Structure formats: C-alpha cells, structure tokens
Amino acid sequence: MSRITPFASPLLLGFDAMEKTLERISKASDGYPPYNIERIAADSGAPERLRITLAVAGFSEEELDVSTEENQLVIRGRQVEQGERDYLYRGIASRQFQRTFVLADGMQVLGAGLKNGLLSVDLIRPEPARMVKKINISVSQ
Numbered sequence: 432m433s434r435i436t437p438f439a440s441p442l443l444l445g446f447d448a449m450e451k452t453l454e455r456i457s458k459a460s461d462g463y464p465p466y467n468i469e470r471i472a473a474d475s476g477a478p479e480r481l482r483i484t485l486a487v488a489g490f491s492e493e494e495l496d497v498s499t500e501e502n503q504l505v506i507r508g509r510q511v512e513q514g515e516r517d518y519l520y521r522g523i524a525s526r527q528f529q530r531t532f533v534l535a536d537g538m539q540v541l542g543a544g545l546k547n548g549l550l551s552v553d554l555i556r557p558e559p560a561r562m563v564k565k566i567n568i569s570v571s572q
Contacts, residue, residue, distance in 0.1 A: 464485050464486050464487055464528055465485070465486050467483070467484045468484075469484070478556075479555070480555050481555075482552070483504075483532065483552045485530065485549070486548065486549060487508055489510065489548070490508045490548075494510050495508050497550075499534070499540060502534050502536070503533055504531070504532040504534055505530075505531050506528075506530045506532075506552070507529045508527060509527040510527065538556050539557065540552060540553070541553040541554065541555055
C-alpha cells in the first residue's frame with residue numbers, strides 16, 4: 432500500500448527535501464527539554480521576531496551550544512558530572528539533549544540568552560525582495 436504525501440502533486444516540483452524533513456520531524460518525539468515558541472510583535476522599526484525559550488535548569492552557559500547547521504537551529508546541552516557524589520535520592524535528571532528546529536529560508540538567528548534557567552533564542556525573517564523575472568521564449572523554425 433502506498434501512502435499519499437502532500438507533495439505528490441505533479442505541480443509541486445523540487446519539494447523532495449521538504450518531504451524528507453517532514454518525515455524526520457514526525458519521528459522526533461522526545462519532549463525534553465520543554466520549550467515555548469512565541470511571536471514578538473514589531474515595534475519602533477524592529478521587525479517581528481520569534482523567540483524559542485527552552486527550560487534548561489541546571490545547565491550553565493558552558494554546557495549549552497546553540498548553532499545553525501544548513502537550515503536547522505540545533506540546541507545541545509551536555510552536563511558534566513561533578514565528581515563522585517553519594518545521593519540518597521536522585522530525582523533531578525542530568526542528561527544531555529539535542530533539540531532541532533527546522534528554519535524556513537531566510538530565517539536568521541539574532542542571538543541567545545540564558546536567564547533564570549531559561550534559554551531564549553531570538554529569530555527574525557527579513558522581508559524578501561519581490562522579484563519578477565521575465566523568461567524569453569525562443570522560437571525555432
């Protein structure tokens with residue numbers, strides 16, 4: 432049985448990479464660390480922004496890495512064990528994580544900040560210039 436994809440139409444050309452990205456996203460279901468995505472309205476000439484906020488309590492700036500790889504925003508956290516400890520109860524997980532967000536063409540990361548256990552990453556999408564290109568038609572005789 433074949434499955435029908437949203438990009439199966441013959442009118443949609445060159446969307447193979449997008450289809451693979453959607454498949455990869457649907458398979459990633461780990462909910463750690465929890466995060467929010469909010470839209471911040473444009474004000475005083477600054478463009479509209481998106482802010483991704485991750486709950487990274489217990490991680491220091493040195494244990495976090497924020498990078499872009501091709502069209503993806505990748506946020507990694509790796510805590511370093513601090514010597515041998517004798518826990519009576521251990522309820523706080525100190526596990527590593529990697530959270531990936533796929534970015535649309537033109538999205539740019541403005542910066543990242545860590546405050547009160549929350550890592551915030553700000554993104555913008557500058558308005559693309561409208562471009563119309565005239566294609567010449569060649570006539571063969």
